[in-house]
Amino acid sequence: AQDIDGNGRCDLAVGYTDGSIIYFANYGGTTTTTGMWAGYSWQVYIIDQLESEVIDIAGGKVLI
Secondary structure (H helix, E strand, O other), X not given: OEOOOOOOOOEEEEXXXXXXXXXXXXXXXXXXXXXXXXXXXXXXXXXXXXXXXXXXXXXXXXXX
16 A cells, blocks of 8 residues: 555555456545544546456566
């Protein structure tokens, strides 16, 4: 987890066994006022669909 989009909040890039790479962007702006994620929301983006399992993912590389 790191701030990928530069808004000061940690985002997630996740690699799955089916080869997909999904980016979860954490941004503020929801109307939720209670609970753990009050005031936050997530945008989800499919970055890629590889032909192999994603073993490791980091800011600068993907190991398949």
